[in-house]
Amino acid sequence: MTTHTLPLQTRLARVDRASTNAESRTLDVVWSTGAQVRRYDWWQDREFYEELDLRGANLDRLNSGAPVLNSHASYDLSNVIGVVERASVDGSEGRATIRLSERADVDPIWSDLQAGILRNISVGYSIEKMERSRDAADRELVRVTAFTPMELSIVAVPADARAQVRGSQPEYPVTLS
Numbered sequence: 001m002t003t004h005t006l007p008l009q010t011r012l013a014r015v016d017r018a019s020t021n022a023e024s025r026t027l028d029v030v031w032s033t034g035a036q037v038r039r040y041d042w043w044q045d046r047e048f049y050e051e052l053d054l055r056g057a058n059l060d061r062l063n064s065g066a067p068v069l070n071s072h073a074s075y076d077l078s079n080v081i082g083v084v085e086r087a088s089v090d091g092s093e094g095r096a097t098i099r100l101s102e103r104a105d106v107d108p109i110w111s112d113l114q115a116g117i118l119r120n121i122s123v124g125y126s127i128e129k130m131e132r133s134r135d136a137a138d139r140e141l142v143r144v145t146a147f148t149p150m151e152l153s154i155v156a157v158p159a160d161a162r163a164q165v166r167g168s169q170p171e172y173p174v175t176l177s
Contacts, residue, residue, distance in 0.1 A: 020114050025100045026085065027113060031123040031152055032057075032094040036141070048140035054089045056129070056146040062087035068098045069153040070109070072124055081106045084152055094123070096152060109154060124151045 020027040036049045067074075068082030082100040089095070100110050112118040129146035 022114065025082075025102065025110060026097055027100075028095065028097050029121045029152065030093050031087070031096055031121055031149065034092055034094075039142070046140070048142050049135070050142045050144060052125075052144045052147065054092065054094055056144065057089055057094060058128075058146070058148040059087045059089070060148070062096060062149050062152070066149070067151050068100065069124075069151050071155045072122065072151070072153045074151065078105065081109055081154065087149070094149070098152060113154070118154055118156070120155045122153045122155045123149050124153060125149045 032052055032054060034052045034054045036051045039048055039050045040046070041048060062084045063086060066084045066087075067080045068084060070079045070081050073079035080101075081103075082098050085097045085099050087094070087096040100106055100113075109118065125147045127144050127147045129144070131143045131145060133141050133143065135141045
């Protein structure tokens with residue numbers, strides 16, 4: 001067993017626009033379907049595919065009022081644009097209800113969510129355990145079996161799968177079996 005240190009990981013999902021509630025400023029989102037995502041290991045100069053096993057999601061942080069951020073920006077309090085009200089895993093989907101702030105600077109984001117202009121949600125998560133294998137096409141597959149969603153973000157464009165390392169982000173230990 002080997003332990004490595006990884007930065008916060010992210011994934012893209014979509015907003016369910018029909019679920020918006022203007023009075024409470026809430027909406028329902030799917031933050032993950034566990035789908036395979038192409039990633040890049042900069043240390044070993046190779047591509048791999050990552051798959052989240054949603055049964056291994058520790059939802060404690062999300063259900064304790066995790067932040068909803070503007071594009072994963074966590075370095076300034078003004079980037080906290082909302083809060084996760086509740087989160088769950090329903091079969092093969094990670095779902096959450098989020099509530100946006102009533103601050104004036106968040107109003108344009110809320111308006112664009114309601115209008116369907118902004119549609120993308122991304123989850124930032126730490127990985128605690130993962131397993132490596134090869135799939136039928138002989139691609140390297142990393143199956144994440146234990147992870148903690150740390151935040152949800154409203155994003156314009158999903159992160160480039162090859163640009164996962166960000167120098168100043170916190171890092172979390174992961175055990176590879």
